[in-house]
Amino acid sequence: MTKHAIMCSLVLMLIILTHARSRRPCPGSEICECLSKNKTTSVFCNGDNIRHTIYFEQLPDDVDKLHLEGFLFTNLSSSNFPPLMHIKQVHFKDNEIVYTHPDLFENWSDLEELSFSDNEVQNTTELFIAIAVVLRQGTQNLQIALQGMRVAQLQDPEFISGNFSKIIALKFSRN
């Protein structure tokens, strides 16, 4: 083999190896990709600005990180999600959220990190009520990010102050 051919096969092998460790469609899911790394499973779902739910997606039982991007959640509640999700981190990004139901995070008792940055949320009071439910549940240490929410005023953040000691980090900039 020439030097060039060896280089080419090395590069090809590298591409194959890298690809093996990158995101793949979650088995049985149309719009979500799964990535397992260092014993954690991350799921990335993109709603292409047309989807309203991930209820029908087949996801692994134990998801450490759930990323939801480009969804039109006209009515965001626990019914948007498959039942019995054991999720540690949930990141909402670039979604449009018209109505937030107070039961949104009911029974998500493994939640450690909640990020609502860069979403359009119509009524932030409803969002804080849903977060207050998380704090009243088993969750002991919660990190919250509410950045760049594109609203003039974050109404009624006192809803989450009841159990403030459980919040170990709060990012609140760009609002």
Ligand SMILES: *[C@@H]1O[C@H](CO)[C@@H](O)[C@H](O)[C@H]1NC(C)=O
């Ligand atoms: C893997 O995860 C463990 C904790 O679960 C962490 O301590 C370790 O640093 C991680 N390793 C890498 C390479 O990310």
Ligand SMILES: *[C@@H]1O[C@H](CO)[C@@H](O)[C@H](O)[C@H]1NC(C)=O
């Ligand atoms: C959103 O959910 C709430 C509570 O379940 C319900 O009262 C309301 O009618 C729903 N709105 C829409 C537009 O589906």
Ligand SMILES: *[C@@H]1O[C@H](CO)[C@@H](O)[C@H](O)[C@H]1NC(C)=O
């Ligand atoms: C949470 O769990 C309880 C007990 O299993 C159940 O009755 C309730 O309907 C669940 N809530 C939601 C929003 O799924």
Ligand SMILES: *[C@@H]1O[C@H](CO)[C@@H](O)[C@H](O)[C@H]1NC(C)=O
């Ligand atoms: C926002 O939601 C809260 C709680 O449901 C409600 O009391 C309030 O009227 C809503 N605000 C607006 C502007 O719709």
Ligand SMILES: *[C@@H]1O[C@H](CO)[C@@H](O)[C@H](O)[C@H]1NC(C)=O
């Ligand atoms: C704080 O959480 C505890 C449970 O951990 C609950 O009993 C209490 O009602 C909560 N306080 C408020 C103000 O929500």
